[in-house]
Amino acid sequence: MQTSQDSSATAKPVPPQPSSSEELSATAPGQLRVIKRNGSVVSYTDDKISVAITKAFLAVEGGNAAASTRIHETVAKLTDQVTATFKRRMPTGGTIHIEEIQDQVELALMRSGEHKIARGYVLYRAARAEERAHNSPVPEKTHPSIRVKRADGSEAPLDLGRLEFIVNEACEGLEDVSAQHVLEEALKSLYNGVSETEINTSLVITARAMVEKEHNYSLVTARLLLDKLRAEALSFLGVAESATQHDMTEYYPKALPVYIEKGIELELISPELRDFDLEALGAALKPECDHQFHYLGLQTLYDRYFIHSNEVRIELPQIFFMRVAMGLAMREENKNERAIEFYNLLSSFDYMSSTPTLFNAGTLRPQLSSCYLTTVPDDLHGIYGAIQDNAMLSKFAGGLGNDWTPVRGLGAYIKGTNGKSQGVVPFLKVVNDTAVAVNQGGKRKGAVCAYLETWHMDIEEFLELRKNTGDDRRRTHDMNTANWIPDLFMKRVFEDGEWTLFSPNNVPDLHDLYGKAFEERYTHYEEMTRRGELKLYKRVKAADLWRKVLSMLFETGHPWITFKDPCNLRSPQQHVGVVHSSNLCTEITLNTNKDEIAVCNLGSVNLAQHIVEGDNGEARLDLAKLEKTIKTAVRMLDNVIDINYYSVPQAQNSNFKHRPVGLGLMGFQDALYKQHIPYSSDDAVEFADRSMEAISYYAIKASSDLAAERGSYQTFDGSLWSRGILPIDSVKLLIEERGADYIEVDQSSTLDWDSLRETVKTQGMRNSNVMAIAPTATIANITGVSQSIEPTYQNLYVKSNLSGEFTVVNPYLVRDLKARGLWDAVMVNDLKYYEGSVQKIDRIPDDLKALYATAFEVEPRWLVDSASRRQKWLDQAQSLNLYIAGASGKKLDITYRMAWYRGLKTTYYLRALAASSTEKSTVNQGSMNKVSSSAPAAEPQAAPVPQACSLDDPDCEACQ
Template sequence: MQTDADSTPAAPQKGAPTTPATAPSNMAANAPGQLRVIKRNGTVVPYNDDQISIAMTKAFLAVEGGVAAASSRIHETVEKLTNQISSTFRRRMPSGGTIHIEEIQDQVELILMRAGEHKVARDYVIYRTERAKLREAQKNLSRTEFKYPDVNVKQADGSLLPLDVIRLNTLVTEACAGLSHTEPSAILTEAMRNLYDGVTEDDVNTALVISSRTLVEREPEYTYATSRLLLDKLRCEALRFLGVADKATQSEMGKFYCEALPAYIEKGVELELLSPALKEFDLDLLGKAIIAERDLQFTYLGLQTLYDRYFIHSDGVRIELPQIFFMRVAMGLAEREEEKNERAIEFYRLLSSFDYMCSTPTLFNAGTLRPQLSSCYLTTVPDDLHGIYGAIQDNAMLSKFAGGLGNDWTPVRSLGAYIKGTNGKSQGVVPFLKVANDTAVAVNQGGKRKGAVCAYLETWHLDIEEFLELRKNTGDDRRRTHDMNTANWVPDLFMKRMFEDKEWTLFSPHDAPDLHDLFGKAFEERYEEYEQMAAEGKIRLFKTVRALDLWRKMLGMLFETGHPWITFKDACNLRSPQQHAGVIHSSNLCTEITLNTKADEEIAVCNLGSVNLAQHVEDGKLNKAKVAATIKTAVRMLDNVIDINYYSVPAARTSNMRHRPVGMGIMGFQDALYKQHIAYSSKEAVQFADESMELISYHAIEASSELAAERGSYGTYDGSLWSKGILPIDSIKILEENRGEQFIEMNHDTTLDWDTLREKVKTQGMRNSNVMAIAPTATIANITGVSQSIEPTYQNLYVKSNLSGEFTVVNPYLVRDLKERGLWDNVMINDLKYYEGSLQKIDRVPEDLKVMYATAFEVEPRWLVDAASRRQKWIDQAQSLNLYIAGASGKKLDVTYRMAWYSGLKTTYYLRALAASSTEKSTVERGSHNKVASGDETNVMASGPAAVPQACSLDDPDCEACQ
C-alpha cells in the first residue's frame, strides 16, 4: 500500500515517544490472489501491507509514545489489526483485484474504531484531512496561471529535460503546507524570473530557496518554507548517492527513510566514515522508527547549518539526511546499551523532537570511527619545561578532535624568577602563552572550525598585569596572543581588598607554590603569611599594588579587548561537590565547567547537552512531567558519552572514568519567556529562572542517582558533598561561611521535596560527580531554532553571520503580537531596520510590547545577574553568562561585576559593551520613518548601509567548542 500520493501516512507526532513497535513482515508476497493498489495519480502497484503496519505503528506512537511498557502492546496490536485489514480485502477478492488507496485508508480508520483505539483513529482522521487539503492546494496551484519560461534543465549526466513544472508546484506547495501566512505563488513567481535555458537542477533549487528566504523579513514563517525547499536538494544529493532514489518529495520520505538508513550505514562503513558497530543494530526496525515529518521542524538557518557543518560527507557529497543524522547520533550513543535498539530509538526521538540536543562534538562524531564526543578539557600546566611543552602537545591532540580547552597557567613562575637549572631568570608565563596561542591556530578542530583555547591566571600571579594586556593591538607583538581567550581566576580575598580599598601583593608561584591549591579561609591565612614573609625580606620577588587600581585595569582591558573574562576561584571551589578529590584551578573555554585538574595526572573532561526549555512550555506553563522525562533520557545519553568517548590523551580518560562528570544545560530561555508573555526585565523572569532551574536540577540529580542504582556510583563518590547529603542548594552556606555573609547575598528558597532527594542520593549514590552546566549553545540553538542558552534577544530583526553564511533573523513572537494589533507592515519592517531591531523609538508601538521585546542592550545588567544568581544556586558547576551593558562606562562595569561576585556567581563570560554614538542611517525602501531624524543618537554594535542590521558574532565559531 502506497502513501498519500503514494503511501498511508502516519498521524502527526505529538510527543517524544521513546520506543517503537516493530511492524509485521510482508504477508502479501504469498497471497493466493494478487491484490493491487490504485494510487491517486492513477498508477497501479502491488499491494504491500508493510506500509499499513508502518503507518499504524507511527499513529500509535504519536498518541501513546514509545515507552518500553507500551512497546509490546503496540507491536501486538498493530500486527493483529494489519492482519485483519489484509484478511478483509482477501475475503472480498479471493482471486485478486484492485483496491483504491482511499478504500485502504477507510479500512484503517474503521478497524481502529472497532478495536476501541479512538484517540489513534481521531488523529489518523485529522491527518488524512490535512493531507487532502494539501492535495487540493496543489491542484489549485497547478491551475494558477504562471508565466513559466520555456527552458530545459541540465541533468546530472549532461542531458536536457523540460522544466518539470508539476514537480515544482508540488515542492513549493509542500513547503508551504501548514504555514498559514505563506503564499506558494509568491515563491514560484520570483523563482521563475531567475531561470534560463540550460539551468542546472541545483540552480533550480537555489532559485526557489533564494526566492523564499528573501521573504523571511516580511513573514517569519518563510524560514520554514525555505528550509523545506532546501530539503529537496538534500534529498536528491543523499538518496542518489545511496542508490535509493533519484529524487523524492517530502511526502515520499516515510518510505524512503526506511530504505535509506540501511544503505547509509552500509556505505558509511564501507567508506570508513562510520563505525562497523552500527551494522549490529536492527536497521529495519530503526528505519521504521524514523519520523519523516520531523524534517519540517527546521528553520532555514538550522537546516543550512546542519548541511554545511554536521552532515557526514564523501568527496563533498552529503550522504546524511536530517533524520538519518539524528539516528546516527542516537545509535552512536546507544551502542553499548544492553537493549541497544530500544535505546537508540529512545535517544533518536528525543533528539529529533528538539526537546534536547547534544553538544557539537557529540553531533559531529557519534557513531564514527573516532567518537570524540566530549566538549571541554581543562588542564593544569606544570612549572617545568618538559611539562609546559607536554601540556601544549596535549592541547594540540585535544583540539584535533574538536575539543575546547581551558588551561590553568598559574603554576608557571613569573618574569624574573630564578631558574636553578641554568642559574638564570625566567621570561615568565607570557612567551609560553604565545606558543599556546599559535598552536590553537595551527591545529584546528578536525578541519571543521578553528582551535579554541582559554588561558587562566590567578590574580596574585606576578605576571598578572602583563597577562591583562595579551589581547591588546599595541605593544610588542611577541608578547601578545590575538587568537587565544584569557580569563582572570580571582580569589575572594582580592575582591574583599578591592571593596575595602586595600593593598594587594603579587607573588611568583615559585615562591608561593601552595597558594595555587588553597581556597577559602585556608587561602586567606596562607596568603597573609606570604605577605608577612615579603615584609620581613624572606621573599624578594614580589610587588605591592592598590587592589582597586588592579581591578580598574582588569575592567579597562575587558572593555577595550573583551578579555580577560572575570571568574571567581572560591565560589567555584567552595561549592564544588568534589572538594575532597582535588582543586578547581580554572574553568573551560566558555566558563561553565568547574572541575578538578592535576598536572601530569588528570585532565578534566566535560560532556555537554542542553534541554530546550521552549519546547517544554505548553499552554503558558512549564510542563514539569515532560521536563522530568526529557532529563531522565538526556542524563543517560550523557553518561554513555563517557564510556564511548575517544580519548586522545590518557590523562583525560583517567579523569573522566574516575569522576564521570556531565553538564546538563538549557537553551531557549528567552523563547520560554515569550511563550509565557514574561518580559526579560522583570521579577517574573527572575522567578522563572529560579523555578525552572530548580526543576532541572532536581531531576538531573535524581536521574544520576537512579543511574548509580543501575550502574554503580562514580569512583570518587565517597567523601564528596553528595555522599554527605549536601546538594548544590546546600553548598551556598559553605560559601557564605568562608566569604562572610556581608560579602554575599543569595536566595535560598525552594519549592520541591529536596529532603527525599538528599536521602536517595546518600543511599543510592551518584553516577556522575557533576551533572549541570549551562553552555553557550549558539550552534545547537541555531539547529533547533531557538534563542541561545540563557541569552536575551539580541535584536528583533538582524542578519546572523556564521560559517554557513548570512541569515535574516526576525523575532516571530514580536511579529505575531504586532499582527494582532494591526501594526505589522512594510513601514514597521523599515523602522526595525533603521533602529537595529529595537522598538524603543517607534512611537506607534505600545509600551507593553516595548517592554516585552526589549533587546539585549535594553535589558539592564542587574536583571541578567539576578536571574543568573537564581540559577547558580541550583547548579553544581557554572553558566556561560554574557553581560550586555549599553552606554558602557567604568562605573557601570564596576557596579555590574561587583554585583556578579556579590550575588554568588562563579563565572562570567563575554562582556558585550555598547557605547552611545551618532550614526548615519540608511534605508532600503523609500518612505518616511516613524518620527526619525538622520543622525539621531542611538546605541549601535554594528552599523552601515545594509538592509538589515548585522549582528555581532554572538555565535563566533571560535568559541563553539561547547555549543
Template sequence: MQTDTTVAPSESRRPTPTIPAAGTAELAATAPGAVKVIRRNGKVTAFDASKIQIAMTKAFLAVEGAAAAVSAAMRQKVEALTQQVVQGLTRHISGGGTLHIEDIQDQVELALMRAGEHKVARAYVLYRDEQQRKRAAEAAAQPAAERPSLSITRDDGSVVPLDEARMRRVVTEACDGLAGVNVDEVVSAALRDLYDGMPEAELAQALTLAARARIEKEPNYTYVSARLLLDALRHEALKFLGMSETRPTFEEMKGLYADYFREYIHKAVSLELLDPKLALYDLDSLGKALLAERDGKFDYLGLQTLYDRYFIHSNKTRFELPQAFFMRVAMGLAINEIDREAKAIEFYQLLSSFDFMSSTPTLFNSGTLRPQLSSCYLTQVPDDLHGIFGAIHDNAMLSKFAGGLGNDWTPVRGMGGYIKGTNGKSNGVVPFMKVANDTAVAVNQGGKRKGAVCGYLETWHRDIEEFLELRKNTGDDRRRTHDMNTANWVPDLFMKRVMEEGQWTLFSPEETPDLHDLVGEAFEQRYVAYEKLADEGRIKNFKRMPALNLWRKMLSMLFETGHPWVTFKDPCNLRSPQQHVGVVHSSNLCTEITLNTKANQEIAVCNLGSVNLPAHVTEDGKLDTVKLEKTISTAMRMLDNVIEYNYYSVATARNSNLRHRPVGLGVMGFNDALYKLRLPYESDKAIRFADVSMEAISYYAIKASTDLAAERGRYSSFEGSLWSQGILPVDSIRILAEQRGGYIQQDTSVSGNFDWDTLRERVQTVGMRNSNCMAIAPTATIANITGVSQSIEPTYQNLYVKSNLSGEFTVVNEYLVNDLKKLGLWDEVMAHDLKYFDGSVQNIDRIPPELKDIYKCAFEIDAKRLVDAASRRQKWIDQAQSLNLYMREPSGKKLDELYKHAWVSGLKTTYYLRTMGATHAEKTTISDNRLNAVGGSNGSVTAKPAPAVAAPAAATDVGSAKVCSILDPDCEACQ
C-alpha cells in the same frame, strides 16, 4: 529601445554619455565573474556593472535636461551610487549566481532614494511602470502557443521541459499547515527567476530563495524555506546513493526513508566515514522508527546550519538527511547499551523532537571512526619547558578533534623569576601563551571550526598586568594573543581588598607555590603570610599596588577588548562537590565548566547537552515537570554513555573522565519560555521562573544520576565528596558564606515542589553516577538547529541578520509577530519600523506598553537583572553558567557596580561583556531582503552586513572602547 535592460526614462531621446574607463573597470572588478543576469524573456547574460553606471548617468541627464553635461561631480555621484548597487546585489552571491533584471532595477531605485535624488527616482519609477504596462499588454495579445517554454538541464546533461506541476506540488507540501503563506506567491516568484536550460540544482535554489525572501514579512516562510531546501537535500543524497530514479517530494519520501537509511549506513561505512559497528544494528527496525514528518520541524537557519556543518559528506556531497543524522548520533550513544536498538530509538526520539540536543562535538562525531564527543577540556600548564610544551601539544591534539580548551597558566613563573638551570631570569608567562595562541589557529577543529582556547591567570600572579593586555591591538605584537580568549581567576580576598580599598601584592608562583591550590580562609592566611615575607625582604620578585587600581585596569581592559573575562576562584571551589580530591584552577572556554585539574595527572573533560526549555512549557503557561523528568532521565543517560564511548586523544583526559564521570546538562530557549509565559525578562516573576525551572532541572538531573548509580554503580571518587555528605548544590551556598565572611547576598529558598530531603538520603546511600551534573553552555549553534533562543540569553534583537559559518539569515521574533497579528498590527509598515529601530519595539507608538515590556532587547534590559536571574540559577547548579552581560552605555562606574554585584550575588563566572557599537543598522525596504548592514564609524555603509557591535580582533572603535562581537562566525560562543 530595449526594455530588458536597466534604463532611465526617455533614454531614446538622449545621446549615450561617455563613461570614464577607469570607473567602469573598477566597477567591473567589484562583481563576481560568475554572476549572471536573467532577462525577462528567460535568457541569461553575464552581469555587467558598467551598464548600471551608464543607465544611472542617463537617468540624471533625463531629469536635468538635454543641456546637462556629465560633470565631474555627477560622475563621482554616479560611480558611488553604482558601487552601492553592485555591492547590494552581489554581497550574498560572492561565489556566483543569478540575478533577475527586476532585482537590479529595484536596487537602482533604492540607491537613488537613499541618496536623496527623489526627482530622478520618481521619474525612474514612472518609467518602469510604463514599460511594465506595455509588456503586460504585449503578453496578453500574444497567443499562448507562442509564449516561450522553459527547459531544465538535469544532472546527467539531459534537457527536459520544466515540470511546473511538480514545482507547485513541492511548494504546496512545504506550505502545508502554515498560516500566512501563499503557494502562488512562491511559485510565481520562483518562475520569474528561471531561465531556459537552467541546471536542476538552480531550480531548487530558486524555490528556496523565493520563500526565504519573504521571511521578513511572514516568519512562517522560514519553515517553507527549510522544506524547499529539503527537496534539494533529498535529491543530492538519493542521487549519491543511486536511488534517484524519481525525485521524491516531502510526502513521497516518507515511504522511502527506511530504505534510504539502510543504504546510507552501508555507504558511509564503506567510505570509512562511520564506524562499522553501526552496520551491525538491526537497520530495518531503526529505519522503521524514523519519523520522516519531523523533517518539517526545522526552520531555514537550523536546516542550513546542519547541512553546512554537521551532515556526513563525501567530497562535499552530503548524503545524510536529518532523521538519519539524528539516528546516527543516537546509534553512537547507544553502542554500548545491552538493548542498543531500543535505546537508540529512545535517544533518537528525544533528539529529533528537539526537546533536548547534544552538544556540537557529539553531533559532529557520534557514530564516526573517532567519536570525540566531549565539549570541553581543562588543563593545567606546569612550570617547566617540557611541561609547557607538553601542554601545548595536548592543546593541539584535543583541538584537532573539536574540543574547546581552558588552560590554567598560573603555575608558570612570572617575569623576572629565577631559573636555576640557566642561572637566568624568566620572560614570564606571556611568550608561552603566544605560542598556545598560534597553535589554536594552526590546528582547527577537524576543519569544521577554528580552534578555540581560553587562558586563565590568577589575580595575584606577577604577570597579571601584562596578561590583561594580551588582547590589545596596540603594543608589541609578539606579546599579544589576538585569537586566544583570556579570563581572570579572581580570589575572594582580592575582591575584599577592592571593596575595602586595600593594597594588593603580586607574586611569582615559584616563590609562592601553594597559593594556587588554596582557597577561602586557607588562601587568605597564606597570602597574608607571603606579604609579610615580602615586607621582610625574604621574597624578592613581588609588586604592590592599590587593589582598586588593578580592579580598574581589569574593567578597563574588559571594556576595551572584551577580555579578560571575570571569573571567581572561591565559589567555584568552595561549592565544588569534588573539593576532597582536587582543586578547580580554571574554567573552560565558555566559563561554564568548573572541574579539578592537575598538571600531568588531571585533564578535566565535560560532556554537554541542553534541555529545550520552551518545549517543556505548556500552552496554559506552566512548566511540564512530568515531561521534564522524562527528558532529563534520557538525556543524563546519553551524557553518561559518552564517557565510555568517547575517543580520547590524550590518556590523561580519559583517566580523569572515567574516574569522576562529570557531565553538564544545561538549558536553552530561556527567553522563549518567558515569551510563552508572558513574562518580561526584567520582572520579578521572570527571576522567580529562572529559580523554579532550574530547581526542577537540578532535582531531576541529580535523581537521574542516582538512578544510573543504582543501575551501573557510583563514580569511583564518590566517597568524601559533598554528595556523600548529603550536601547538594543548594546546600553548598552556606560553605561559601561561612568562608567569605560576608559579602554574599544569594537567595537560598526552595519552592516546596520537590522532596529534597528524600533525594539527599538517596544520594548518600545509593551514590551518584556523575561527580557533576549541570552546566549551562552558550548553545548558539544547537539553539539555531532547534529554532529557539540561545541558552539563557535575552533576545538580541527582534529582527536582525544572523551571521555564522553558514551565511547570513534573517531572524524575526515569531512570538512578537504572532502577538502583533492578534492585535491586527503586523503589516509591512511594522516590519519597516522594526528595521528602522534596529529590531527594537520601544519607539514604535502603535505597540502596547505590555508588549514593549515583554519584547525588550538585550541592551534594553538592566544588566543587574541578568545577574539576579543567574544568581537564582547558580544556587542549583554544581558547575557554572555561560553568562553574557549586556550594557548599552557602559562606564567605569556601571561596570564596577555590575561586577561587584555579580560577585556578591554568588556567581561563579561571567562570560562576554557585550556593549553597543557606535554604528547603526542599515534601513532597507521590505523587498530588499538585506537587513542590518553596519556602517563604519564615518557613517559609510560596508559591503558585508554585520552585527551592530564591534569585534575585538578587528579593533573596531566604539568611542574609546573595543568590545566583543555579538555574532562572530569564528567565536566559540556563537557556534
C-alpha cells in the same frame, strides 16, 4: 524609463532561445549576470543602469544645463549604490532578474530623496507591465518553456508540474504564505540552460527573501532546501533520483540500511552500527520532524554537520539524528530500544547534544566530549607536554581551558641554569600559535583559554595579552584569557586595600588553597615580604589592578572575570582536588592536576519546548515532560564517557574516575516570550529560579537513579553528595567562608529536596557533576531557539552565510504584532531602521516594548539577578554574557562587583556599547533600512568587542 538591460517585452515563460555570444560570456563564474524577461542571460554592466536612471531624471526635469551637472553626479552616486548592493549580496557572482535591478533603482531614488523621479519611475514601470501583460499570451500551466541542464550534460524541459508540487508541499499547513507567489518570483530567476541545482537555489533564495514580511517563510525555505538534500543523498545512496517530502515515509526506512552500509564502506561511520536492528530503527524515523526546521537550522546542518563524501552529503536530517542516537546507544544492553528513545528526544528538539557529539557519534573516532581543563606544571618538560596535550585535544575538536598559575613569574630564579625566568607570557605565545596551527580537523580553528590567578607576578602583563599595540611577540590575538580571582582580592577592592603579587615558585601552596585557608596563608606571605624574607614580590593598590582588569576587558574583551572561591567552596569534589580554572566558555568547574585532565560532556534542554498551556489558558513549565526529557538526557550524557575517544591518557583517567557531565539549557528567552514575561522583570528572575530548580532536581535524581542501575562514580565517598549536601546547600558553605557581609544570594526553594537528599545518600551518584549551562549558539540555531540564557540581541537582523544574506526576524514579536493588527511593510521598515529595536516605534504598545526589549535595552542587573538565581542550583557554572549599554568604568565596576556579591562563579564575554556610541547615526554610515550583517558582532562601539560564539565565528563551538 525601462532599464536598457531588458529591451524585450516578451513575458516569461517562452520557448527556449539560442544564446548569443554575449549571453555565453555572461555565464563565466564570479560575474554578475542579468536574466531578461525572455529567459536569456546577459552580463551586468553599470552603464545600462546609468542610462536608465538618467532617462528617469530627464523625463521629469528636462535637459537644461543647470540641471545637467546635478543629474550627472546624482546618477553616478545612485548607480554605484545599486551595483554595490548586488556585489555585497553575491560576492562570488550570480544571476539577478531584471525586476530586481529595477526594484533597487526605485529604492535608491527614494532613499536619496528624489521622490518625484521615483514616482515617475514607478508609474512608468507599472504602465510597461500592463502593456506586456496585455500583449503576451498566458502560457499553458504545464507547458515546458525552459530547458534544464542535468548533471550528466543532457537537457530536458523544465518540469513545471513538479516545481509547483514541491512549492505547494513546502507551504502546506502554514499560515500567511503563498505558494503561487514563491513560484512566480522564482520563475523570474530561471533561464534557458539553467542547472538542476540552480532551480532549487532559486526557490530557496526567493522564499528566503520573503522571511522579513512573514516569518513562516523561514519554514518554507527550509522545506525547499530539503528538496535539494533529498536529491543529493538519495541519489548518492541509489535509493531514488529525487523525492518529495510525502515520499519520505517510504524512502527514509529504505535509506537507513543503505546509508549504514555505504558509510561503513567509505570508512566514515563505525561498523558497529551494522549490529543494530536497522529495519526497526528505519521504521522509527519520523519524516514529519523534518518540518520543524527553520532555514538557518537546516542550512547549518547541511554546511557543517552532515557526513559527506567528496562534498556530497550522504545524510538526511532524520538519518543524522538516528546516527547520533545509535552512536550513543551502542553500549546499551537493549540498544535498539535505547537508540529509538535517544532519537525521539533529539529529533523532537526537546534536547540537543553538543556539537562534538553531533559531529562524531557513530563514527570511527567518536570524540564526543566538549571541554578539557588542564593544569600546566612549573617545569620545561611539563610545559611543552601540556602544549602537546593541547594540540592532541584540539585536533579532535575539544575546547581547552589551561591553568597557568603554577608557572613561575618574570624574574623568578631558575636553579637548573642559575638564571631568571621569562615568565608565563612567552609560553602563552606558543599556545596561541599552536591553537592556530592545529585547526580541529579543518572544521574550525583551535580554541583555548588561559587562566591566571590575580596574585601571580605576571598578572599585569597577562591582562594586556589581547591588546593590538605593544610588542607583538608578547601578544596572543587568537586565544582567550581569563582572570581566576580569589575572594580576598575582591574584599581588598571593596576595602580599598593593597594587593601583593608573588611568583608561584615562592608561594607554591597558594595555588591549591581557597577560602579562609587561602586568606591566612596569603597574609602570611605578605608578612614575609615586610620582614624581608620574600624578595620577589610587587605591591599594588587592589582598586588600581581591578580598574586595569575592567579597562582591558572593555578594550579587548579579555580577560574574562571568573571567581576561584565559589567554584571550589561549592564543588562536590573538593575532597579529591581543587578547581584551578574553568574551560573555554567558563561554565565548567572541575578539578585538575598533573595526572588528571578534566573532561566534560555537554548537552542542553530546549526550555521553550517544555512550555505548555495550562488549564487556565496561561502558559507554564511542563514539569512532567521536563523530568522525562532530563532522565533520557542524563543517560545519553553518561554514555558518552564510556564511548568517548580519548586522545590523551590523563583525560580518560579523570573521566572514568569522576564521570562528570554538564546538562544545560537553551531557549530561555523563548520560554519567557511564550509566557509573555519581559526579561527585565521580577517574574523573569523568578522563572529563572524555578526552571533551574526543576532542572537541578530532575538532573540530580536522574544521575542518582542511574547510580542505582550502574553504580556510583569511583570517588563518590567523601563528596558533598555523599554527605547529603546538594548544590542548593553548598551556598551556605560559601556564605560561611566569605562572610555574610560580602554575599547576598536568594536561598528559597519549592520542591521536596529533603527526600532527594536521602535518595542521593542511599543510591549514590553516577556523575560527580551534573549541570553546566553552555553558550549553545550553534545547536540553538539548529533547533530554532534563542541561545542559552541570552536575551534577544535584535528582533530583526540580517545573517550572512555561504549562500548569501537572509533576514532573521523574531517570530514571537510578529505573532503579537499580527494579533494587534500592527504587522505590515511599514513595521518591517521601521524595525530595519531601528536595527531590530521596538523602543522608538510609536505604534507599538508599552507592554510589547517591555517584552521585546533587546539585549542592550535590558539593564545588566536583571542578567546578574537571573544568573544568581540559577547559580544556586548548579554544581558547575554558566556561560554568562553581560550586555552593558552606555558603558563606563563606573558601570562596569558596579556590574562585576554585583556579579561577585551575588555569588556567581564565572562570567563570560562583555558586550559593551560606549555612551558615545548609543545614539544612532544613519546618514554618515549609510545604514538606513539596513541592520547588522550578523548578530551579535556588528554593533557600533567605541572599543572593539569580540564576537560572541556564533555560526560565523564558532570559537566556542565545542561547548555548544
